[in-house]
Amino acid sequence: MKKVKLTLKDVAEKLGVSTATISNAFNRPDQLSAARRDDILAACKEIGYSGPNKAAQILRKGQSNIVALVLADNIEYMVSDPVASTFIRGVSSVLQDAQKHLLLYAGNAQTITDVADFVDGFICYGAPQNPKLGEELRQLSKPVVTVDFNLEGCPSVNIDNENAAYQIAMEALEEGGRAAILGLKLIDSPVTCRVYDSPLLDSDSAISHRRLDGYFRAMKRKNCDINNEWIWHIPESGGNFARQAANEVLSISPRPQTVLCMSDMIALELLQCALSKGIKVPQELKITGFDGIDEARRTRPVLTTVCQSSIEKGETAAKLLLEGEQADSVVLDFELLNGGTI
Amino acid sequence: MKKVKLTLKDVAEKLGVSTATISNAFNRPDQLSAARRDDILAACKEIGYSGPNKAAQILRKGQSNIVALVLADNIEYMVSDPVASTFIRGVSSVLQDAQKHLLLYAGNAQTITDVADFVDGFICYGAPQNPKLGEELRQLSKPVVTVDFNLEGCPSVNIDNENAAYQIAMEALEEGGRAAILGLKLIDSPVTCRVYDSPLLDSDSAISHRRLDGYFRAMKRKNCDINNEWIWHIPESGGNFARQAANEVLSISPRPQTVLCMSDMIALELLQCALSKGIKVPQELKITGFDGIDEARRTRPVLTTVCQSSIEKGETAAKLLLEGEQADSVVLDFELLNGGTI
DNA sequence: CTGTTAGCGCTTTCAG
DNA sequence: CTGAAAGCGCTAACAG
Numbered sequence: 001m002k003k004v005k006l007t008l009k010d011v012a013e014k015l016g017v018s019t020a021t022i023s024n025a026f027n028r029p030d031q032l033s034a035a036r037r038d039d040i041l042a043a044c045k046e047i048g049y050s051g052p053n054k055a056a057q058i059l060r061k062g063q064s065n066i067v068a069l070v071l072a073d074n075i076e077y078m079v080s081d082p083v084a085s086t087f088i089r090g091v092s093s094v095l096q097d098a099q100k101h102l103l104l105y106a107g108n109a110q111t112i113t114d115v116a117d118f119v120d121g122f123i124c125y126g127a128p129q130n131p132k133l134g135e136e137l138r139q140l141s142k143p144v145v146t147v148d149f150n151l152e153g154c155p156s157v158n159i160d161n162e163n164a165a166y167q168i169a170m171e172a173l174e175e176g177g178r179a180a181i182l183g184l185k186l187i188d189s190p191v192t193c194r195v196y197d198s199p200l201l202d203s204d205s206a207i208s209h210r211r212l213d214g215y216f217r218a219m220k221r222k223n224c225d226i227n228n229e230w231i232w233h234i235p236e237s238g239g240n241f242a243r244q245a246a247n248e249v250l251s252i253s254p255r256p257q258t259v260l261c262m263s264d265m266i267a268l269e270l271l272q273c274a275l276s277k278g279i280k281v282p283q284e285l286k287i288t289g290f291d292g293i294d295e296a297r298r299t300r301p302v303l304t305t306v307c308q309s310s311i312e313k314g315e316t317a318a319k320l321l322l323e324g325e326q327a328d329s330v331v332l333d334f335e336l337l338n339g340g341t342i
Numbered sequence: 343m344k345k346v347k348l349t350l351k352d353v354a355e356k357l358g359v360s361t362a363t364i365s366n367a368f369n370r371p372d373q374l375s376a377a378r379r380d381d382i383l384a385a386c387k388e389i390g391y392s393g394p395n396k397a398a399q400i401l402r403k404g405q406s407n408i409v410a411l412v413l414a415d416n417i418e419y420m421v422s423d424p425v426a427s428t429f430i431r432g433v434s435s436v437l438q439d440a441q442k443h444l445l446l447y448a449g450n451a452q453t454i455t456d457v458a459d460f461v462d463g464f465i466c467y468g469a470p471q472n473p474k475l476g477e478e479l480r481q482l483s484k485p486v487v488t489v490d491f492n493l494e495g496c497p498s499v500n501i502d503n504e505n506a507a508y509q510i511a512m513e514a515l516e517e518g519g520r521a522a523i524l525g526l527k528l529i530d531s532p533v534t535c536r537v538y539d540s541p542l543l544d545s546d547s548a549i550s551h552r553r554l555d556g557y558f559r560a561m562k563r564k565n566c567d568i569n570n571e572w573i574w575h576i577p578e579s580g581g582n583f584a585r586q587a588a589n590e591v592l593s594i595s596p597r598p599q600t601v602l603c604m605s606d607m608i609a610l611e612l613l614q615c616a617l618s619k620g621i622k623v624p625q626e627l628k629i630t631g632f633d634g635i636d637e638a639r640r641t642r643p644v645l646t647t648v649c650q651s652s653i654e655k656g657e658t659a660a661k662l663l664l665e666g667e668q669a670d671s672v673v674l675d676f677e678l679l680n681g682g683t684i
Numbered sequence: 685c686t687g688t689t690a691g692c693g694c695t696t697t698c699a700g
Numbered sequence: 701c702t703g704a705a706a707g708c709g710c711t712a713a714c715a716g
Contacts, residue, residue: 005483007709018687023711032685054459055401056709059692064397065456066445075434075444079427092417096448101457102417103408104434104444114407115443117396117693141347349693360702365695374701398693401708459709687716692709700702 006049015043026051058118067095067321068119070105070112070133072126073236078104081237082293083263083310087125087147090314098322112136121321123147124154127206145321147313148207155327157317159334161207164306165214165260165290172258172288172304172342173222180230180249180256181215182242182266184208187233192244195231208262211290215260230256237265246273250285257286258342264289264296267303271341287341301340308334348391357385368393400460409437409663410461412447412454412475414468415578423579424635425605425652429467429489432656440664454478463663465489466496469548487663489655490549497669499659503549506648506676507556507602507632514600514630514646514684515564522572522591522598523557524584524608526550529575534586537573550604553632557602572598579607588615597621599628600684606631606638609645613683629683643682650676 012019017040024031025040044051058064069091071078078084092102103115107128113136121143128134134151137144146156173179185208187198200209212231219226230252232245246269249259261267267289271281279285281301289296292307312332320327354361359382366373367382386393400406411433413420420426434444445457449470455478463485470476476493479486488498515521527550529540542551554573561568572594574587588611591601603609609631613623621627623643631638634649654674662669 008711009709019710020688020712021686024686027711036685050453050455050458052711053709054456055397055404055406056459056692057711058460059397059401059694059708060710060712062397062692064460075438076431079421079430079434085421085427088421089418092421092446092448096417099456102446104446106434106438111392113392114396114441116392117398118400118406350695351693360704361694362696362704363702366701369695378701394695395693398708399695401692401710402694402696404708685716688714690711690713692711694708695706697706698704700704 005053006047008049008052011044011047011049014047015040023052064118064120065099066101066103066119067318068103068105068112068115068122070107070122070124070128070137072107073129074106074108075104077236077238078125081265082295083237083265083291084125086293086310087314087317090311090316091123091318092314094315094318094322098318100322107133109133112140116140116142121145123317123321124149124151125317143321143324143327145317145327147317155320156329157313157320157332158207158329159308159332161210162214162217164308164334164336165211166218167214168288168290168304168306168336169215169218169260170221171336171338172260172286173218173224174257174286176223177257178230178254179219179224179258179260180232180252181212182232182234182245182249182259182261182270183212184234184237184262184266186212186231189233190235192232192234192241192248194248195228195233197228198233211262234262234266237263242266242269243273246270250274250277250279255279255285258288259285260288262290264291264293264303264305267305267341268296268299271299271303282340282342289341292335292337296339297337303337304339304341305337306334307337308332347395348389350391350394353386353389353391356389357382365394406443406460406462407441408443408445408461409660410445410447410454410457410464412449412464412466412470412479414449415471416448416450417446419578419580420467424607424637425579425633426467428635428652429656429659432653432658433465433660434656436657436660436664440660442664449475451475454482458482458484463487465659465663466491466493467659485663485666485669487659487669489659497662498671499655499662499674500549500671501650501674501676503552504556504559506650506678507553508560509556510630510632510646510648510678511557511560511602512563513678513680514602514628515560515566516599516628518565519599520572520596521557521561521566521600521602522574522594523554524574524576524587524591524601524603524612525554526576526579526604526608528554528573531575532577534574534576534583534590536590537570537575539570540575553604576604576608579605584608584611585615588612592616592619592621592627597627600630601627602630604632606633606635606645606647609647609683610638610641613641613645624682624684631683634677634679638681639679645679646681646683647679648676649679650674 025037124146127149144154289303289305296303367379466488469491486496576583631645631647638645
């Protein structure tokens, strides 16, 4: 029984009142008596009118109650990554409470314009793979909150990545030892490779570079050589990318004594790889991770890593967005998790 | 540099052409010469006009390129469930190719009306916790595709749950043996409990009941007692719900010889529980799962389960939705995975 | 408290 | 190819 769609005007006519009254009944209860309002609402229900058309409201009010979550790259990957999906959970819980809806947007899209006009605001999780999107977002006069990177003029949610990386590296490095780094998204390449002399991605926006800075600072303090041949670029945490890098790093001779990994997924891959080759962790190889995902606590040995709360990040980002103009950037805490891999 | 928003009218004036021409340049290339069109588009770029306002287009055209994915309950849970997030990946990959956007909608929301007016269609993943939503969706004159349940008049994507359950149960049950069932969403309760005499949830729509039917059919064939005290209701796969049920079932005396689980997450919880109590699997306890998630292949012993491709489900659902009117329901294949738990 | 009315920004027909 | 004009369905002044 698919009914013909009624408009507010139809309803007003049918009930013999003005359109304004119907509109007010739905949107501004203070503009009419409670009794009248109840009557109208009841009558609307009766005749099958479920309220003002949302598309028209969006145009008229310039507000849709939709928030776009711009992910770093494609949606597919992000939903399957434990860190990202935990973040999404945080965001969605706050939005749901605020009666807002969540639109997932891919950071590798051509443009943001096809939603920019009707969305109420943007949460940007990681620098969008397509840098044009960041540019477009800045031009927009809509609230934007960035997470794990910065965009001029937008409040952001971050942890102190440099410091976190420094601290964990200081724990893991041996004085004058050999250390390698399995980095995440360091250069512009879709495949796993060593960094060598490739230009690093825009270092202002990338958390990877804050982490790299922290590792470097610690390596200097510990008199470890810094060598671009021992720094890997991994395009994303999942898939086989990390495994390839893990195999490469473990087949170097002499082998690094410490490997600093920019995500837990990478570190777990390395750990599994090492154990399967009979390499003793941490006696023969020390490994550190980054993120603090659940799975990293369930391995033997437990991964030594930097814990950050992705749920909290998501919640904070959503709250910041809802605050609107006067929102300030937030730096969240992290914690070192002392596992058994160093 | 946040610019004032230009309208199509402004642009038409500035360029000294009619609004229709500008509109056509963006939407209907066939209505004007290629050269003219290029000129106009270039000029628009120049002055910073990024195309017709989308909110207005939505109202005018009645089309938004947004598809709502209605999840069974809250978004938070669904994103963290491996089966659901894999499904989402399938959906989003197809939508992205079709230039559609994905709006996540919670199945425990009060109503669907706040997006129904502007969304192009709905994919419903599992019966919405709030049954009113299903009712509203049926009334709507917008395409709806359901997955893992049926809604009158809507094309659906399913596997043959009854048969899958029957087949795996036939493998696992012993003639005349004792069997328990750890069921998913069998009754209306937010906590883990035995089913006893509680009324089962609307059995038409719930896949759990198709599975239950299959288990029952196999149990009859194998002359196993069917006993409501040995059927558990678990509200959702994650969290502690499954662990509670696992503990209960393992503490019965005499213990069931076979436990049929309606999801891999539940089965894995039971497996871990059993192993930690020193119960030998499969010698002392046989376990079957349902879904075929990756993690279930990594355990020792590997879980014996029904594999269904959630990616394919997602892709199929999205394609069906894009087909529109003439879409037919689809029944996807499943496969038994012979692990080591029976 | 109610009715009237001017748009929100666009698309599309229609006549030129 | 252009220009004029009629809405899509609604909201928010404003005047009563």
